[in-house]
Amino acid sequence: MDELTIAMPKGRIFEEAYELLVNAGYDLPKEIDDSRKLIVEAPNEKIRFILAKPMDVPVYVEHGVADVGIAGKDVMLELDRSVHELLDLGISRCYIATAGLPNTEMNPVTPRIATKYPRIASRFYRGLGEQVEIIELNGSIELAPMIGLADRIVDIVSTGKTLKENGLVEYEKIVDITSRLIANPVSYRLKQDRIQDLVEKLRKQAAR
Ligand SMILES: Nc1ncnc2c1ncn2[C@@H]1O[C@H](COP(=O)(O)OP(=O)(O)OP(=O)(O)O)[C@@H](O)[C@H]1O
């Protein structure tokens, strides 16, 4: 049996992804859940996990150092990497939307848009025929309209709590997001049986 390397996102997605794999019948060491190790072996399954930042998962998979990975659709849309998207896992559900201060028009000349997702934001406003200036931030995006840095933000909304607590309102929903199972195209050919087996097991769980 070929060894499979899986790039797992640390952070928010990790717990749901781990649970999905365990429920799919994989015998995973507890160590992966509660240590600081970045590479963890599951010897009974001949699986090696790489624990990566969510935005980096498609990078590892595209370069083939991980055969498969789990990545948010937001990351896939933003990075546009050459990987196969095999399955919608249905976990870590949220969406990307525009938001801003209530009852405000955008600057009529060049509106400023703050975001962690410059490509998704550019594509969206281009689609509307709006010329905008994108201001790329790394987090706490909601601050931007509050302190006059931007007219709108493009960011993830899950419960809506962050927008509400900061007095912002949603304007347009851009796209629904869930996590996806992705694969390196060469690995997919060379380790087809193993990867297809993983897809089938996860599909049964994802469909529940
Ligand atoms: N409320 C949410 N906010 C952000 N991401 C969410 C949310 N709900 C689900 N997700 C998913 O989780 C992923 C981000 O996970 P996480 O917040 O752990 O990473 P991150 O923002 O890159 O974190 P870090 O702060 O470590 O840079 C997103 O790519 C998205 O698919």
Ligand SMILES: O=P(O)(O)OC[C@H]1O[C@H](OP(=O)(O)OP(=O)(O)O)[C@H](O)[C@@H]1O
């Ligand atoms: O709708 P909600 O349930 O409130 O979730 C949405 C918030 O969560 C994320 O931020 P995160 O916690 O990742 O912090 P960040 O600002 O550092 O990106 C996202 O960027 C929103 O700010």
